[in-house]
Amino acid sequence: MARFLxxxxxxxxxxxxxxxxxxFLMFFAxxxxxxxxxxxxxxxxxxxxxxxxxxxxxxPLISQYAGxxxxxxxGRDLGSAQGGRCDAPCLGWSYVTNEAVSDTIARVLPVTLSxxxxxxxxxxxxxxxxxxxxxxxxxxxxxxxxxGFSLTGASLQLYFVGAVLLLVFVYNLRLLxxxxxxxxFDSPAKWASGLVLAWxxxxxxxxxxxxRLSRAQMLETLSEDFVRTARAKxxxxxxxxxxxxxxxxxxPVITIAGLDVGGALGGTVITETTFGIQGxxxxxxxxxxxxxxxxxxxxxxxxxxFVVLANVLVDLLYAAIDPRVRLx
Amino acid sequence: xxxxxxxxxxxxxxxxxVPGQRSDQGAYLRVTDLRVRFDTEDGxxxxxxxxxxxxxxxxxxxxxxxxxxxxxxxxxxxxxxxDAKRTTITGEIxxxxxxxxxxxxxxxxxxxxxxxxxxxxxxLSALHPYYTVGRQIAEAYRVHHPExxxxxxxQRAVDMLDRVGIPQPVRRxxxxxxxxxxxxRQRAMIAMALVNDPALLIADEPxxxxxxxxxxxILDLLADLQAEFHSAIILITHDLGVVGQVADEVxxxxxxxxxxRGSVEQVLRSPQHPYTWGLLSSVPSLHGDADADLLPIRGNxxxxxxxxxxxxxxxxxxxxxxxxxxxxxxxPELRPAGAAGEAGTNGHLVACHLTAxxxxxxxxxxxxxxxxxx
Numbered sequence: 001m002a003r004f005l006x007x008x009x010x011x012x013x014x015x016x017x018x019x020x021x022x023x024f025l026m027f028f029a030x031x032x033x034x035x036x037x038x039x040x041x042x043x044x045x046x047x048x049x050x051x052x053x054x055x056x057x058x059x060p061l062i063s064q065y066a067g068x069x070x071x072x073x074x075g076r077d078l079g080s081a082q083g084g085r086c087d088a089p090c091l092g093w094s095y096v097t098n099e100a101v102s103d104t105i106a107r108v109l110p111v112t113l114s115x116x117x118x119x120x121x122x123x124x125x126x127x128x129x130x131x132x133x134x135x136x137x138x139x140x141x142x143x144x145x146x147x148g149f150s151l152t153g154a155s156l157q158l159y160f161v162g163a164v165l166l167l168v169f170v171y172n173l174r175l176l177x178x179x180x181x182x183x184x185f186d187s188p189a190k191w192a193s194g195l196v197l198a199w200x201x202x203x204x205x206x207x208x209x210x211x212r213l214s215r216a217q218m219l220e221t222l223s224e225d226f227v228r229t230a231r232a233k234x235x236x237x238x239x240x241x242x243x244x245x246x247x248x249x250x251x252p253v254i255t256i257a258g259l260d261v262g263g264a265l266g267g268t269v270i271t272e273t274t275f276g277i278q279g280x281x282x283x284x285x286x287x288x289x290x291x292x293x294x295x296x297x298x299x300x301x302x303x304x305x306f307v308v309l310a311n312v313l314v315d316l317l318y319a320a321i322d323p324r325v326r327l328x
Numbered sequence: 329x330x331x332x333x334x335x336x337x338x339x340x341x342x343x344x345x346v347p348g349q350r351s352d353q354g355a356y357l358r359v360t361d362l363r364v365r366f367d368t369e370d371g372x373x374x375x376x377x378x379x380x381x382x383x384x385x386x387x388x389x390x391x392x393x394x395x396x397x398x399x400x401x402x403x404x405x406x407x408x409x410x411d412a413k414r415t416t417i418t419g420e421i422x423x424x425x426x427x428x429x430x431x432x433x434x435x436x437x438x439x440x441x442x443x444x445x446x447x448x449x450x451x452l453s454a455l456h457p458y459y460t461v462g463r464q465i466a467e468a469y470r471v472h473h474p475e476x477x478x479x480x481x482x483q484r485a486v487d488m489l490d491r492v493g494i495p496q497p498v499r500r501x502x503x504x505x506x507x508x509x510x511x512x513r514q515r516a517m518i519a520m521a522l523v524n525d526p527a528l529l530i531a532d533e534p535x536x537x538x539x540x541x542x543x544x545x546i547l548d549l550l551a552d553l554q555a556e557f558h559s560a561i562i563l564i565t566h567d568l569g570v571v572g573q574v575a576d577e578v579x580x581x582x583x584x585x586x587x588x589r590g591s592v593e594q595v596l597r598s599p600q601h602p603y604t605w606g607l608l609s610s611v612p613s614l615h616g617d618a619d620a621d622l623l624p625i626r627g628n629x630x631x632x633x634x635x636x637x638x639x640x641x642x643x644x645x646x647x648x649x650x651x652x653x654x655x656x657x658x659x660p661e662l663r664p665a666g667a668a669g670e671a672g673t674n675g676h677l678v679a680c681h682l683t684a685x686x687x688x689x690x691x692x693x694x695x696x697x698x699x700x701x702x
Contacts, residue, residue, distance in 0.1 A: 139413075225453040231409055233468040233520070234441030247458055323504045324457055 004327035008315070012308040019304040020297065024065050027293050034095060034291035054081055055095065068092060068297065092294025096287070101294045104283060105302065111181045112279035114191065115198050115271060116264045122203035124257055127210025128250065134211070135218035135249075136241060146211055153208020162201045162274035169197060179275035198275045202268065206260065214253050221249040247321065254317050262310025266303025355382035356527050356560045357406065357444075362419035362429075364398070364405050364584075371633045375401040377584040378419075383560040383577075385527055390575030390592070391564045392607065394629045398584040399564045403530045405429075406562075407446055408436035424527060442472040445521035449533040451513035455505035461513075462486065462501030465520045472524050488519035492549060511542035515549065522553060529554075530562045535570060547574050568611050572596050580604050583630045583640035586662055590676035600665040600678035600687050602645050605694050639681060647690055651681035 035051050036043075052058050056067060070076055071090035078086050082093035083100055091101035134146035169176045179197055182190040221227060222245055230244040267281025280299055287295035319325045364376040376398040383389045391399045404410055406421055408428055421428040423444055428436060448454040456464060465485035470476055476484070482501065489497035492515040505513055514534060521529060531550065535543035551574055554561055563575055571578055571592065578595040580588040580603065588601040599605055606625035627644035630636055642648040642655040649655075660681050666673025680687065 225448060225450060226456040228409060229448065229454045229517075229520075230456070232407055232440055232446045233471060234437050234439070235467070235471050236437065239471070244456055248456070322458060324506050 001327055004315075005312075007328075008312045012312070015308055016301060016304055020069070020301060021065070023297055023300045024061070024068070027291075027296060028061060030291075032291055034293060054079060068294075091298040094287075094292055094295050096290045096292045096295070101298045104295060105280075105298055108278055108280050108283045109302070110183065111277060112265060112267060112272075112281065114181065114184065114195055115202070115268055115277070115279060116261065118195070119199040119202035119206070120257070120261045120264065122199055123206035123210060126203055127207035128214045128253060130207065130211040131214030131216075132218055132241075132246065132249075135215045135222065138219065146215070150208040150211045153205050154212070156205065158201055158205055158270045159274045161204055162197070162271065165197045165201055166275070179277055181277050181279075195277075198268075198271050198277065201274070202264075202271055210253065210257070213256060214249065217249040217252055218245060221245045224248065251318065251321055254321070255314050258310045258314035258317070259307075262307040263303075265306040265310075267299065354384050356385045356424055357562070358382045358420070358422040359402070359406070360420040360422075362402065362405060362421060363417070364401050364410065365416045366414055367416070368414075368633070373632045374584050374635065375632055376405065377635075379579075379581065379584075379586050380419075381577075381579050381586070381589065383528070383562060385560045386554065386558045387576045388554065388561040388563055388574055390571035390578045391562060391581060392566065392568060392571055392578060393581035394566060394625075396583075396629045396632060397581040398632075399581055400532055401584075402581075403446065403532055403562060403564055406528075406530065407440055407444060408433075409440075438472075441468055441521075441526070442524045443526055444528040444530065445524070445526040446530040446532065447514070447517045447521045447534050450537045451510065451517045452505060452537075454517060455513060457505060460502050460504055461508065461516045462489070462503075465489070465516070465523055468520050469523045484523060485519070488523050489516065492516070492519040492522075492553070493545075494519070510538050511545060514538060514542075514546050518546075518549065518553070522557065522559075525557055526559060528560045528562070530564070532564045533566070534563070536565070536567070543570070544573075550574065566607075568596065568607055580607070583635050584632055585640065585659075586677075586679065587641065588665075588678045589662065590665065594665075594673065594676040598676075599691065600676065600684075601641075601680050602647055602682075602690070602694075603641050605691060606644075609695070639679075646694075647682060647686075650686060654681050 033048075035048050035055070035057065056064055059067075067076060071078075071086060071088070071092060073088060075086055075088035075090045078084065078090075078093050086093070086100060089102070091105065093099070094101050094104060097104060130146045130149065134143040137143050166179070170178055176193055176197060177190075180194045182194055184191040224245075226248075227240060227245050230240045235244070265280075267279060267284050269281035269285055271277075272279040272282045280302065283295065284299035284303070286292075287299060315327065319327045359382070360380050362376055362379045363374070366373040366375060379398070379402060381389060381391075391402065393399050401410075405417055406423070406428065408431070410417065412433070417429050419429060423439060426439070428439070455461065459467075462482065462485045465488060466478070466481040469484050470478075470481045473481070486497045486501050489500055494500050494512055494515050500508075500512075500516075505516070508516060514537075518534075529550075534550070535546050538546060547570065550561065550563075553559075561574075563571070565571060575592045578588075578590060578592050579586055580595065580601060582603050588595060588599065588604050590600075595604060596608070599608055603625070606623070609623040610625060625644060630640055630643070636643050636656075638654065638656040638658050639645070639648070639660050645655065658681070660679040662677045662679045664673065665676040665678040665687075666684055678687075682690065
């Protein structure tokens with residue numbers, strides 16, 4: 001177990017290193033000058049050059065990269081124009097918003113967490129529940145309804161579902177306020193009412209996939225020999241389904257769920273954009289658009305951290321569920 | 329049987345009985361004209377088509393046949409394990425005097441595991457991979473003995489593991505199926521099936537997935553346990569060697585029908601159906617000529633959706649031309665095998681158009697041509 005964690009930590013570090021190098025190289029491979037974008041039209045070439053030097057953009061790539069990484073590990077001095085001393089983990093100074101990137105992240109990360117975590121709970125409950133019910137009631141109208149629901153969910157786009165939800169619940173029925181983010185610590189009620197449409201839209205689309213997946217898994221498990229054994233023992237149906245079939249059927253669902261949640265935590269651009277909420281996803285897109293290297297690096301790395309963490313978590317869950325899995 | 333009356337003791341005769349249960353002509357299980365049909369998209373599958381047999385306590389019936397002959401379908405019908413929505417079952421299945429066909433789900437469930445239990449071909453896939461072996465056995469005990477505490481159920485499971493010859497049963501209780509060897513897993517399955525002292529045990533190819541040496545051990549174990557618990561056993565197999573080792577009676581099935589039935593002596597020493605001859609000559613013999621060729625039965629098992637007309641075996645039968653066209657048009661009935669009054673054929677039944685004399689001569693020629701002496 002400890003050995004497994006150490007190994008995973010090591011490989012996670014390697015993954016993050018590779019991601020950071022690639023992001024860095026891709027940024028500089030782009031045929032654009034980050035400085036031109038951030039400067040008003042009246043910037044003269046000398047001024048641009050001075051800014052470039054200040055930001056270190058004239059240094060060799062390798063030393064720029066080393067400087068950035070050193071900032072994360074040990075902190076660094078960014079110069080007076082960029083807030084001076086920046087403590088570890090230093091994510092740099094945004095070229096565009098003129099603030100420490102860590103401040104930006106501290107502002108937008110809770111937004112994305114607030115969108116994704118409740119939505120994930122919702123879509124897992126809804127999707128797995130629907131899938132199980134339709135597997136156990138295969139061929140009935142309930143099953144057909146569930147299949148119809150998944151097909152609908154799988155065919156619709158989030159911006160369409162989101163727009164319909166907004167139209168109905170915010171602009172027509174006026175049941176909900178215009179979506180916005182309030183910290184859960186300030187007002188849980190406002191937090192929920194401002195985000196509930198985003199949760200519902202995400203959960204609707206994702207639960208469709210989970211309903212189909214868990215239905216298929218459950219049907220497969222129900223034809224397994226050990227389910228027949230459970231019935232041959234004379235166990236009641238709910239024990240056969242609940243204790244014997246469900247546990248085996250749910251395992252692959254957990255894998256997919258881990259990867260989906262990990263990916264979604266890296267940013268839900270379309271959701272954030274549809275509901276006009278500034279989270280990690282929109283911040284990342286904005287940063288790419290304006291050529292804001294430190295913010296790009298930070299958002300990409302955070303997304304990568306979530307994916308890596310989700311993978312480790314899935315492995316741990318797997319081992320907890322399936323005694324045949326040994327973590328090494 | 330009074331389902332609320334617990335039978336926690338290991339003594340088989342402590343089992344509460346309804347007066348008259350044993351008077352059912354001595355047979356604990358009686359199957360009469362059983363028919364099992366599945367409705368599929370491709371048509372109706374007649375998996376079992378009019379099969380009758382009976383098993384007494386303390387006796388073993390071997391059901392023999394190729395895959396698709398209806399052996400397993402029959403056993404699952406006895407346990408009521410078919411999906412009621414897609415399966416039509418007619419005929420009578422009497423277990424300890426109770427009709428199982430047409431009985432409600434809940435009533436059959438109460439019989440399952442307590443009065444009749446089953447062990448399966450592949451113990452690895454038949455045991456739940458996520459639960460310990462002991463827990464699965466204790467669960468089987470507690471479902472029919474709800475008044476028993478966890479600790480008592482655990483003790484009972486440990487005792488059963490010990491009884492089926494699993495060393496260190498206390499330690500083994502907490503292990504998972506994948507930590508057991510194949511033979512040990514099948515022993516654990518047997519322990520689970522017998523934990524409630526069922527009067528009827530159905531073993532569906534219990535040794536097929538095991539090494540030959542382990543096979544013999546498992547068969548010995550079943551015989552020991554039968555002597556101890558006095559249970560009726562149905563042993564489903566395609567291996568006539570296994571049947572010869574443990575069965576008292578044999579039922580040979582082909583295409584969902586019984587083609588031959590009799591004592592193990594009768595069926596193995598003087599087999600009457602050309603299909604049984606084929607099965608016998610495809611088993612290597614320890615006592616015969618070691619160089620003799622094994623002769624597989626030509627052709628393939630029939631499709632149960634589209635069974636050959638007349639005698640279902642006729643397309644594969646070497647003697648199908650003898651009774652004229654009848655083999656193709658008329659389904660042979662299961663009739664006494666010997667000529668009237670012939671000694672040693674009492675209760676030996678065969679479904680074949682050939683006459684008793686023809687069968688005697690042809691079988692002699694058959695074994696001569698194959699070279700398998702039995």
